[in-house]
Amino acid sequence: xxxxxxxxxxxxxxxxxxxxxxxxxxxxxxxxxxxxxxxxxxxxxxxxxxxxxxxxxxxxxxxxxxxxxxxxxxxxxxxxxxxxxxxxxxxxxxxxxxxxxxxxxxxxxxxxxxxxxxxxxxxxxxxxxxxxxxxxxxxxxxxxxxxxxxxxxxxxxxxxxxxxxxxxxxxxxxxxxxxxxxxxxxxxxxxxxxxxxxxxxxxxxxxxxxxxxxxxxxxxxxxxxxxxxxxxxxxxxxxxxxxxxxxxxxxxxxxxxxxxxxxxxxxxxxxxxxxxxxxxxxxxxxxxxxxxxxxxxxxxxxxxxxxxxxxxxxxxxxxxxxxxxxxxxxxxxxxxxxxxxxxxxxxxxxxxxxxxxxxxxxxxxxxxxxxxxxxxxxxxxxxxxxxxxxxxxxxxxxxxxxxxxxxxxxxxxxxxxxxxxxxxxxxxxxxxxxxxxxxxxxxxxxxxxxxxxxxxxxxxxxxxxxxxxxxxxxxxxxxxxxxxxxxxxxxxxxxxxxxxxxxxxxxxxxxxxxxxxxxxxxxxxxxxxxxxxxxxxxxxxxxxxxxxxxxxxxxxxxxxxxx
Amino acid sequence: xxxxxxxxxxxxxxxxxxxxxxxxxxxxxxxxxxxxxxxxxxxxxxxxxxxxxxxxxxxxxxxxxxxxxxxxxxxxxxxxxxxxxxxxxxxxxxxxxxxxxxxxxxxxxxxxxxxxxxxxxxxxxxxxxxxxxxxxxxxxxxxxxxxxxxxxxxxxxxxxxxxxxxxxxxxxxxxxxxxxxxxxxxxxxxxxxxxxxxxxxxxxxxxx
Numbered sequence: 001x002x003x004x005x006x007x008x009x010x011x012x013x014x015x016x017x018x019x020x021x022x023x024x025x026x027x028x029x030x031x032x033x034x035x036x037x038x039x040x041x042x043x044x045x046x047x048x049x050x051x052x053x054x055x056x057x058x059x060x061x062x063x064x065x066x067x068x069x070x071x072x073x074x075x076x077x078x079x080x081x082x083x084x085x086x087x088x089x090x091x092x093x094x095x096x097x098x099x100x101x102x103x104x105x106x107x108x109x110x111x112x113x114x115x116x117x118x119x120x121x122x123x124x125x126x127x128x129x130x131x132x133x134x135x136x137x138x139x140x141x142x143x144x145x146x147x148x149x150x151x152x153x154x155x156x157x158x159x160x161x162x163x164x165x166x167x168x169x170x171x172x173x174x175x176x177x178x179x180x181x182x183x184x185x186x187x188x189x190x191x192x193x194x195x196x197x198x199x200x201x202x203x204x205x206x207x208x209x210x211x212x213x214x215x216x217x218x219x220x221x222x223x224x225x226x227x228x229x230x231x232x233x234x235x236x237x238x239x240x241x242x243x244x245x246x247x248x249x250x251x252x253x254x255x256x257x258x259x260x261x262x263x264x265x266x267x268x269x270x271x272x273x274x275x276x277x278x279x280x281x282x283x284x285x286x287x288x289x290x291x292x293x294x295x296x297x298x299x300x301x302x303x304x305x306x307x308x309x310x311x312x313x314x315x316x317x318x319x320x321x322x323x324x325x326x327x328x329x330x331x332x333x334x335x336x337x338x339x340x341x342x343x344x345x346x347x348x349x350x351x352x353x354x355x356x357x358x359x360x361x362x363x364x365x366x367x368x369x370x371x372x373x374x375x376x377x378x379x380x381x382x383x384x385x386x387x388x389x390x391x392x393x394x395x396x397x398x399x400x401x402x403x404x405x406x407x408x409x410x411x412x413x414x415x416x417x418x419x420x421x422x423x424x425x426x427x428x429x430x431x432x433x434x435x436x437x438x439x440x441x442x443x444x445x446x447x448x449x450x451x452x453x454x455x456x457x458x459x460x461x462x463x464x465x466x467x468x469x470x471x472x473x474x475x476x477x478x479x480x481x482x483x484x485x486x487x488x489x490x491x492x493x494x495x496x497x498x499x500x501x502x503x504x505x506x507x508x509x510x511x512x513x514x515x516x517x518x519x520x521x522x523x524x525x526x527x528x529x530x531x532x533x534x535x536x537x538x539x540x541x542x543x544x545x546x547x548x549x550x551x552x553x554x555x556x557x558x559x560x561x562x563x
Numbered sequence: 564x565x566x567x568x569x570x571x572x573x574x575x576x577x578x579x580x581x582x583x584x585x586x587x588x589x590x591x592x593x594x595x596x597x598x599x600x601x602x603x604x605x606x607x608x609x610x611x612x613x614x615x616x617x618x619x620x621x622x623x624x625x626x627x628x629x630x631x632x633x634x635x636x637x638x639x640x641x642x643x644x645x646x647x648x649x650x651x652x653x654x655x656x657x658x659x660x661x662x663x664x665x666x667x668x669x670x671x672x673x674x675x676x677x678x679x680x681x682x683x684x685x686x687x688x689x690x691x692x693x694x695x696x697x698x699x700x701x702x703x704x705x706x707x708x709x710x711x712x713x714x715x716x717x718x719x720x721x722x723x724x725x726x727x728x729x730x731x732x733x734x735x736x737x738x739x740x741x742x743x744x745x746x747x748x749x750x751x752x753x754x755x756x757x758x759x760x761x762x763x764x765x766x767x768x769x770x771x
Contacts, residue, residue, distance in 0.1 A: 007738035053570035065564075072568045080572075126637070126647045139580035143572075168571045175575060183583070191591035194615060197599040199588055202647075206609045207618050208750055209626060210763055215613055216646055217601045222587035226579075239649035242693030244615040245601075250740030307656045310665060310690070314681045316703070321690040322661065323651040326630065326699040329741050333693075350693045351651035354661075450655035471653035553657060562659040 001300075005331020008254055009296065012335060015258045016265045020285070023262065024269020030177045031153040031274055032162070033169075042176040046169075053168065060163035063504035066154055067497045069167040070147060074114055074493075077140060081110035084136045085128075094129035095201035101127070104481040111485045113137045115492035116144035116375060118227075118234030118346055118467035119484055121475040125216040125237040130199055133236060134219050138226065142175055145230035145263075148377030149174035151496045152267060155381060156274040158503030159405055161511065174377075178263060179229055186259055187225035193255075194248040197221040220245055228259035231375040233346030233467045241336065241349040242325050253332050253349060260345040264373040267380045275405055279522035284383060286524075287531045291365065291372040292342050298362035299355075300334035307356055309560055323351025334359070341366030344375035346467030353446070353454065353470040357550035357557065360453065363468070364550065367460040368542050369534060370424060375465060381499050388417045388502070390533040391521065400519060406511040413502050420498040425541040427463040427487050432456050432545070440479040445472030448563035449556065453549035458484060463491040604751065612747050617698040619644040620750060624675060624715035625761025627700075627708050627753070629746040630688060631668055634695035649694045665689050676711045683707050699743040702731050716753070716761050726752045 029036060050057050061069065084091065085106040089099050101109065105121060112119040118141070124133065150170035157165050191197040196217040203215040220236045224246055227234060234240075241247040241256060268288065272281025306318035324333045333350040340347050341363045352363055366372055371383040388404055392414050395402030402409040435441060435455050444451040454473040461468055462484040469475060475484070520526060591599040602613045612618055620626040621643065629644075633652035636642035654661035668689040673679055688704040705727045709720050730749040734740045754760055 002741075004734060004739065004741050011739070049571065049574045053567040053574075055567050055571075069564060069568065072564065073572060076568055076572055123648055123650070125649065134584040135576075135580045138584060139576055142579040142583075143575060168567055172571065172575065175579060180579065180583070184587070187587045188590055188594070191587070191599050192595050194598045194602055196601045197588055197591035198601070200600065203601060203603060203610055205612050208606065208611055208747075208754060208760055209618065209620050209623055213612075213618070213644075214646055215601050215603065215610075215616065219584045219588055221591060221599070222584045225587075226583075237649045239651065239694035239696070242651070243649045244694065244696060244698055245649075248615050249735070251735050254739065306686075309657065309662055310686070313662075313665060313669060315669070315684050315686040315689065316682055317686045319686060320656070321687040321692075322654070322656070323691070323693045324687075325693050325697050326687055326701060326743055327697075327740055332740070348693075351653055353653040353655060354651060356656050445653050446655035446658055448655075448657060450657060453655075471651060472655065553655075557657050561657065562662060563655070563657050 002329065002331055004329050005300065005334070008250070008332050008335055011254055012257050012339070016261055019262060020266055020269050023266035025273050027178065027263065027266055027270035028273030030173055031156055031270060036177050038177055038181060046172060046176070049172065055166065055168050057166055057169045060165055061167060063164060063500040066164055066167045067500050070151065070496070071493065073143070073171070074147065077143060078110045078114040081113060081136050081140060082106050085109055085132055088129050088132050091129065091131050093131035093135070093199060096129070098127060098129050104478055105476065108481040108485045109137070111488050112467065113140035113232070113234060114144055115465050115488045116148060116230070116232060116378070117462055117465040117488045117492070118232045119462050119469065119475070119488065120234055120238070120467070121481055123238035124235060130218050133223060137234065138223055141226045141230050141232040141234065142179060143171070145179065145232065145376035146171050146174035148375055149178065149263070150377070151500065152377035152381055155384070155499055155503040156271060158507040160275045161507065164504060164507065179226065182229050182259070182262065183225040186229065186255065187222040189255065190224050190252060191221035193252050195221040195224055195252065196245060217245065224256065225259070227347060228256045228345060229262060231260055231264060231343050231345045233340060235347060241347045242351070247349055250327055250332055253328050253336060256347070257336055257339045260343045260347070261339060261373065263376045264343045264379045267377065268373065271380060277405065277522060280405070283522050283524070283527040283530070284387070286527050287534070288371065288373050288383065290531060291369060292338070295338040295342055295362045295365050295372060296334065298365070299338040299359050300331060302356050302358035303330050303334060308557055309562065312560070320354070320356055323354030325349060338362055338366070340468060341466065342372035344370065344379065344464055344466040346461065348468050351471060352457065352468060353472045357453070357553040360550050361546070364457070364460065364546065367457070367464045367466055368428070368538055370464045371534070378465070378496065382495065385417050385420050385495070385499060386534050387521070387530060388413060389421060389537070390530045391519070393533055394519060394529055398519070400517060403512060403518060404521060406514070407506045407509045408512060412505050416498045416502045416505070420495040421537070423490065423494045424463055427491055428456070428460045429545065431459040431483055431487050435459070435479070435483065438479065440477065443474035443477045443480065446563065449549050449553040450563065453553065456545060456549055459487055462487045465492050604747070606751060606754070611751070614698060614745050614748055616646055616696045617644055618747055620746060623761065623764055624711050626750050627705055627712060627746055629700060630697045631664070631691040632695040633691040644696060646696060649696055651693045651695065652691050664691070672707070676707065677714070678710060679707055698745050698747060700746055702727065702742050702744055705744045705749065712753070716757060718753070718756065722756065726756065
């Protein structure tokens with residue numbers, strides 16, 4: 001392993017280890033409505049907002065009320081974004097005079113950003129006005145992670161035996177207390193390190209080699225900050241964080257990786273803080289960290305070994321540089337890709353389509369498990385879904401009534417949780433099966449197993465609300481615009497709503513006192529069982545299709561078979 | 564509830580959809596205007612580029628070449644280093660086209676550079692980048708181009724080696740990133756040393 005790769009990995013892992021407790025504790029305080037340092041700034045504003053909105057911030061909602069409010073705000077934002085993108089040419093801050101988007105593209109883009117997916121079927125630098133970037137999609141990059149954090153806050157309070165709380169208060173506090181302070185600092189630092197931050201038009205350049213070209217720019221630093229802190233991942237430009245305008249140096253690369261993991265990682269500690277069970281939180285942290293490290297290794301070592309077909313040409317060095325940027329190296333690329341897929345950010349600093357197939361398995365691990373720390377709020381929610389399933393499975397094995405955090409897990413909770421689990425594979429496998437049985441199967445750049453992988457990756461990414469893409473897929477083809485839009489919507493809201501119901505149902509139960517027969521969920525034994533259960537449940541679901549895609553391709557590549 | 568939905572959405576929109584980006588633009592423009600405006604480079608009073616973005620020098624023997632770029636124009640035709648349509652080739656590792664492209668670029672280097680052998684060419688120099696705008700090459704990628712550039716410009720290899728050394732950026736804190744040469748900055752130094760731009764070959768070799 002190179003010094004550069006090792007140093008950047010150690011720096012990022014050390015960062016997460018250091019922020020885990022203080023930021024997790026702070027998140028816990030925000031989730032439980034305690035005082036924070038920022039109260040003098042925001043509390044007066046918020047009180048005024050509650051008055052105008054007619055909200056009693058103390059009054060708790062039921063799960064149905066919470067879910068309805070969540071859906072209503074999201075629907076409003078999606079409609080607003082759709083209309084604004086359609087009408088882009090009539091709106092301000094459009095120095096390049098870009099026209100409005102077509103209906104399917106506007107639908108896909110609005111849905112994509114409101115669901116925290118940020119799947120992009122367009123190239124920002126030649127499609128979107130500055131207003132569409134910061135006032136429309138930028139706005140959605142704030143509220144969509146806040147929705148995830150709000151849902152998590154409600155679920156954690158329910159687990160802790162408190163009330164479900166008020167959606168509007170959670171939503172607002174997630175922005176004012178968590179995302180905003182971090183984004184302000186990060187945006188200014190990124191701008192200092194070379195990321196443009198301006199509202200002025202593109203610059204006409206006269207290159208040394210003759211001809212003419214442009215320097216595209218815009219309010220990119222402020223976009224990058226929330227893109228990563230909000231685990232959004234939609235790039236200001238098409239190449240996303242591979243574009244030097246968005247990610248100009250090894251240092252900005254590390255900052256963006258740290259930003260995307262900040263809240264997902266810390267929220268695991270917040271779980272322990274809010275429920276008063278720090279040991280249970282450490283078990284979950286250990287399991288998620290094990291998956292994260294596996295993803296890092298899988299994204300790095302096969303790429304260093306390189307592509308056997310290219311290595312036959314006899315060049316200097318074996319590493320696979322196709323689709324990678326020199327300033328990040330293989331180590332910085334693997335670290336960014338694995339992190340972005342673990343935290344379901346979906347930004348990329350290298351081309352997933354050109355990675356060797358064994359390394360794409362690392363990316364799939366993030367997309368399919370969807371709980372390796374995961375996106376802001378929803379990552380931990382997904383993980384807790386697996387915890388409840390595991391408690392149930394273990395309960396069946398040893399013949400005990402399953403309990404989690406002192407509450408019995410019974411038919412209703414298990415049914416809802418199992419349903420939430422099944423949505424993800426159903427969406428991915430169902431949509432892929434549909435696509436390959438239609439002419440849409442031909443809308444891929446690459447042939448052979450890689451073609452199937454591109455389609456599968458597209459639906460896994462949209463179902464997980466990740467948003468990264470194997471760019472060979474024609475994301476702008478009408479079938480994919482509509483199909484990925486529907487997949488993003490179902491993938492986002494069904495599991496959030498089901499888990500709110502699970503939370504409320506657990507909240508209503510009486511706590512059972514601990515007895516010698518209680519199965520503990522805060523031991524290494526349970527951690528091991530949890531790791532195994534997650535692996536087995538997902539392997540049973542996804543192994544066949546993985547064998548047809550990246551696994552088959554690995555063997556064919558070894559035999560130097562080209563397509 | 565609709566009142567709450569509308570009022571809270573409007574409040575948040577004003578805060579993060581307007582106040583945040585405008586404030587960040589204001590602060591960045593005041594604190595570091597050069598970076599915030601795109602770190603523009605000037606040569607004889609004209610904006611020639613930015614160290615952030617690579618440019619299409621490939622095929623011009625008198626300039627150092629950057630990594631291959633797979634960007635396309637609005638019509639989908641190859642248009643290397645098109646800053647308005649950043650992106651990779653997206654060719655899979657088992658793509659016949661990928662292998663053909665790399666083989667062609669190797670041939671291009673061997674043909675234009677006296678005394679060069681395949682095993683001296685770094686893989687990164689003939690494999691296209693993730694953005695299509697990668698501004699950097701490795702020091703060795705610059706070094707193997709010296710014979711060609713020397714022949715085309717008349718500058719001695721020793722001078723070119725010195726220019727490369729000057730343009731080589733070291734890892735941050737000696738740890739993060741790898742040593743790299745910014746091709747545009749290197750070519751700017753080259754032009755300044757020459758006192759004029761190298762004669763352009765035009766339509767010589769493709770830059771893809």
